[in-house]
Amino acid sequence: MKINICGVEIDQLCFNEVVEKIVEHVLVGKEPKYVVTPNAQHIVLLQNNARFREYYRQAFLVVPDGVSLLWAAKFLQSSLKGRVNGTDLFEKLCAIAAEKQLKIFLLGGRPGASVKAKEVLEKRHPNLQIVGTYCPPYGFESQPEELAIINSKIREAKPDILFVGLGSPKQEYWIYDNYKTLNVPISIGIGVSFELVSSMVKRAPLWMQKSGLEWFFRLLVEPQRLWKRYIIGNPLFVWLVLKQRIGVSKFE
Template identity: 45%
Template sequence: MTTLSCQKELRPEVMNLLGMPFHAVNFDRTVELLLNLVRTRQGAYAVTANVDHLVRFHRCPELRDVYFQADLILADGMPLVWASRLLGTPLPQRVAGSDLFPALCRHAADEELSVFLLGGARGSARRAAALLKRRHPRLAIGGVYCPTYCFADDPDEQRHALRLIQNARPDILFLGLGSPKQENWIVRNRFACGARLSIGVGVSFSFYCGDIVRAPLWMQKAGLEWLHRMVQEPRRLARRYLIDDRLFLSLFARAWVARLMGRPVGAFQPRQ
């Protein structure tokens, strides 16, 4: 079987959720697909998209191609999963970047793959890397780089970070730059940086090393992880969750009414 035919067989179904494409995969299947991309591709790219991503997808049309270029678009939020089920396009499970990060690192250690950590709060990537190495001695960590606050507007620092990654040539590049900075960086550099797979994981480095305490499992399952995060960082997150993301409720309400009336909800142009 050729690599291309194998990839076609592995390609999951794409669901249209409120006009945005998502791949209908559970967590274990996602890990399998991502590892297959590492083995068979160069410059692959995955997005772990939450409600904030979906809102931005609608408010910023110029960002849509950033998502359409992704090999996998994953639903990182229980509200997305619940909405998909109520609208008749069910996504099987939440696939959180903060869960994928340790899972992929564990598999990378088993398969002797290398990783690179770019971003995160000051020192968090280095602390996460040290903890990963203690837990998985066989894991090859090609490098760690925490950029300055002005990274997105500093071409010299961006070139420096790119050179570090190019020299390391990691199998998996994890980015903790926040969205949409991490996705924009990946789309611009995913082929030039030399990584086989690039994936944005947000605050996962801080979660993993314990700098930020993640919500209890019951809150994650109840779709309340956003509330836990907002309580921890109200000045940064309150406006996003309570005001900006209200568009999600409006989009869902309109789609729900359209479904009840038998009208199509909306279309998208996924990456072929």
């Protein structure tokens, strides 16, 4: 079952159900697929972005990363089963990958972030097979040679799960353009997760995560990078949800 929030069809699955479906597909599926973890920023971005909407339409799973989506679902007189945070999903899938001997590739992040995340995760899970990390240079998306290098590294490594930390919507665009040719069973865009796992960026205390204030903590930590997303984007998201609730806008 799916819940429509401002035109985004979100799967009504809890965290463990999402993990189960991803692992099941990796183990038995042959067709490459990708998972989307929307937040309020994504909802705002796709309103006038046909490419982003198509990316969502073709996704294997669309799961709510932001607590704001849980609140929106309740306001729209529906419900979601809980938050599926991208960083938590990243860490949980790596733990399972270690148990089931699945191969992982980390693409993106700030310089050094994916390597540090690899070290942290391999120390935590000695059997984990992280078969590659790569941090492309700024502007790589317009450099054909660099794009070819990235694809070559991933195809050579043959991972079972590809985690992409390039920020939105860049990571989604790249996944959408490349997931079929890479032939990786599951690709997931996870934003700043490499930095959070490696402690390059501090994560909000657990009480703030549970109370829906993680966005505020991130704004305090990185105000110059995130002020537009939260100060401008969050009110826009609220306005979109309000219009859907009162029937001014019908999202399909």
